[in-house]
Structures are given as C-alpha cells and as structure tokens.
Amino acid sequence: xxxxxTPATTATATAAAPVPPxxxxxxxxxxxxxxxxYRWEVTKLAAQARTRATLAVCLLAPFVFVVLLDRQxxxxxxxxxxxxxxxxxxxxxxxxxxxxxxxxxxxxxSLVAGDIFASEDQHGTWKTILTRSHxxxxxxxxxxxxxxxxxxxxxxxxxxxxxTAGVLLVGHQPLExxxxxxxxxxxxxxxxxxxxxxALPPLLGFTALGIMLSVLTRSSPAGIVGPIILGLLxxxxxxxxxxxxxxxLLLVTPFDAWHGLLAAHPYYGPLRDGTFVSVxxxxxxLAVAYTALRRRDITGG
Amino acid sequence: MRMPRPSSGRLLRAAAAAxxxxxxxxxxxxxxxxxxxxxxxxxxxxxxANLYVHQQTLLGHPGLTPAAVAARPTCHRTTPGSxxxxxxxxxxxxxxxxxxxxxxxxxxxxxxxxxNGCYQAGGPSKIxxxxxxxxxxxxxxxxxxxxxxxxxxxx
Numbered sequence: 001x002x003x004x005x006t007p008a009t010t011a012t013a014t015a016a017a018p019v020p021p022x023x024x025x026x027x028x029x030x031x032x033x034x035x036x037x038y039r040w041e042v043t044k045l046a047a048q049a050r051t052r053a054t055l056a057v058c059l060l061a062p063f064v065f066v067v068l069l070d071r072q073x074x075x076x077x078x079x080x081x082x083x084x085x086x087x088x089x090x091x092x093x094x095x096x097x098x099x100x101x102x103x104x105x106x107x108x109x110s111l112v113a114g115d116i117f118a119s120e121d122q123h124g125t126w127k128t129i130l131t132r133s134h135x136x137x138x139x140x141x142x143x144x145x146x147x148x149x150x151x152x153x154x155x156x157x158x159x160x161x162x163x164t165a166g167v168l169l170v171g172h173q174p175l176e177x178x179x180x181x182x183x184x185x186x187x188x189x190x191x192x193x194x195x196x197x198x199a200l201p202p203l204l205g206f207t208a209l210g211i212m213l214s215v216l217t218r219s220s221p222a223g224i225v226g227p228i229i230l231g232l233l234x235x236x237x238x239x240x241x242x243x244x245x246x247x248x249l250l251l252v253t254p255f256d257a258w259h260g261l262l263a264a265h266p267y268y269g270p271l272r273d274g275t276f277v278s279v280x281x282x283x284x285x286l287a288v289a290y291t292a293l294r295r296r297d298i299t300g301g
Numbered sequence: 302m303r304m305p306r307p308s309s310g311r312l313l314r315a316a317a318a319a320x321x322x323x324x325x326x327x328x329x330x331x332x333x334x335x336x337x338x339x340x341x342x343x344x345x346x347x348x349x350a351n352l353y354v355h356q357q358t359l360l361g362h363p364g365l366t367p368a369a370v371a372a373r374p375t376c377h378r379t380t381p382g383s384x385x386x387x388x389x390x391x392x393x394x395x396x397x398x399x400x401x402x403x404x405x406x407x408x409x410x411x412x413x414x415x416x417n418g419c420y421q422a423g424g425p426s427k428i429x430x431x432x433x434x435x436x437x438x439x440x441x442x443x444x445x446x447x448x449x450x451x452x453x454x455x456x
Contacts (some may be wrong), residue, residue, distance in 0.1 A: 077421070078421075080452075083443065083448065087443060178450065178452045180349070180350070180352035180445070180449065181351050244455075253417070256419075259452040264347075267456075269454050269455075270418075272456075
C-alpha cells in the first residue's frame, strides 16, 4: 500500500500501521514474533475439538453435579463443605474445589499442556513451523503462554460455573466459615472466588509439568497422563502422612491453601508457601523443557 | 533422527540423586510435624464455641456468645508413642464449656485430623443432640455441633 490511493485505502493503511513509514524501525525480533506465534497457537487450540469439549464440560458438569447431589440424602462429608451442600449454594463451589484438586485439575491442564509440544512430533510438523522465520525460543514461549491461557480459562469457567450452579440450584444462604461463624452471602461469594483463584499458581505448576513431559517424552499420552499420575502419587504421599517437610514441597499441597481464607481470622501462611512452591515448579520445569527443546536435533522428520 | 542414549555418567548421576532423595526422606521422616496438640486445642475451642452458639440460636436460645460458652478442650492421641502430635483418626478431645443456663458441660469429641491441618470432629450426641434438629420454625436442619469441620494454620 505504498501508492497514494482513495481515502478508503488510506484509512485502512492508517488503522493498520499508525506509525508513519519514515519512523518505522526494524521490528523488535523477540516480543512481536512471540505474539504472532501465540495468536496462532491460540487459534489452533480454539479449533481443536478437545479444547472446546473440555471448556464445555467445565461449563456444564457443575450443574449436573449439583442436580445429582440434590437427589441423594447421603452427603459427601469426607470433603470439606460436603455436609453443607444442601444448606448453602456457596458450599457447592468449595466442595468441588476440594474434590477437583485430587485429580481433576492436573487432568484439565495437561489435556493441552501435555500435548502442545508433543503433537508437533506426532504430526512431524516441527520442521514446518520452524522454517517460518520463528526461532525455537519464540515457538516455546508462544506455546507455553497458550497452554497457560487455556489453564486460566478452564479455571475461570469452572469457578464461575460452580458458583452459578450452587447459587441458582441451591440458593444464596449464608455460608458456615471454617471457624463455625456465618458468612453473609456477599462476603461468601467473594471468598469462594478468592478460594478458586488460589488454585491458579499450583495449576500453572502442573501446566509447566505437562509442558516438560511433553517436550521430553515427545509423546502426547505421556504428557497428559504423566502429570495426573504424579499428582496422584503426591496425593498418596500426603494421605499416608509422610514427613511434613516433604509434603510442603509437593505441588498438591498449595491446593489446600484456600482453607486459610475461609477462617474467621484468615491466615495466609499456606498461601504464601504454596505460591513459592508453585513458582519453583514452574521455573524448574520450564527451564528443563526450554533447554531440552533448544538442544534438540530437529533435522529429521 | 538422533536418539539420545543415557550414558553411564547420566545413570550414575540419576542414581546419586535418587539416593540423596531417599536419605533426605529418611532423615526428615522423624522431624517436626504440622499437627500439634496446642494447634488442635487452639482451633477446636473457638470452632465449637461458635457452632454451639449457632445451635442454641437455632433451638431458640439466642443471646449466647462464644466468650460465654468458653470452650476449653484438652486433647491427646490414643495411639501409644504418638506423643500427642501428627495426623490421625485417634485424637480424643475432652471439652468443657458453659451452656445457656450457666451450667458447666463436658463432652468427649473424637477427631480425625488430616496432615493438611483440617479435621472432622464428632460430638457426644447425648449432650449435643442428634444429627438433625428442629429449629424454632419447626423445620429439620443439620445440627451444627453433631459433626463439624475445622482447619488450623500449619505454618
């Protein structure tokens, strides 16, 4: 669009490139390219049936769960807030939060994170995407950001869906705090969302774990099942009352950090420690995955 | 495609790392635990007092305060050699409190304490009532002190 043309084309050109041609610098190689690759990765994810199905399940499953729970008299008392599911709609999202941490969260995140690198191996498309003037590290960060976006989207959809299902199907009665006091509905709703938000750091940790396994094993099944099995092993360790020092270092421990928010006198120690642990997993797994991808020999198919 | 083969040096390093982790686990196994008697007692007292006030309100005796209930738990584990610390379903707490009429009450609570600092407590139904109670409006509601959950800070 270098030739001066009709006002319409000029307007389009201005909208597309607000910087006058004289001031155009060579584009910074790093960020812009990552953003382009990221957009493509997100587009690819959005087109996948698996991604759409996961989001749809997250949206609908809480409603089915509440309806099924409503029909039976036995209460799931073993999980926190299980005894209050008929008494307050705000108990439902907290019950599901406690339950999801056991294996649902690792599954949801690794469905995408465990596949996003390995699928290029499966289809033999590494050479294709790397010849498109994008470096390996740009592709790495784009894919990692896309997986993190999916994780955040899944958690947000599930949290809002659980809260809506509880409030619509059970009601907005005051919620019993973990100290035995009653929380008014408005405050309970805020605390429920805050409690769900505390699951994001460990969930991103599991995302990084899935990415690492995806890069190292080059196989989607291993990348998807690996984080679930590791998560279950960590649960087992906590269940068998292993040494607490090691339990603090497990990636499933931060999923319990929300308990402190629901106390009459809230405590944030577990949340702080859990966030450190999650960031540790995140950095370590991404570093391993990044190094492995950089060093990989991609000359064959 | 060049397949990376694990060299003997890499295997040796992996074995050394596994050994270090095992040794660390063994060393830490006997270390301090998150679940201690002061923490269990410090949590159960206020939680029970709050829930007892709630129960009394449901039964039509409002005006009681947690401070007036003044729940005082004394807890211990029944397994010999447990030194009253650590997670387990063998925690027993003897709780003394003051009821709405000012009379002292005393009951034995059985606790299932998990390693993450949350517990499930079961009260003596002779004193705290059955699982379902009738409130002042005549509807059947959950008795808040028959069984209840609580959590304490483990950091």
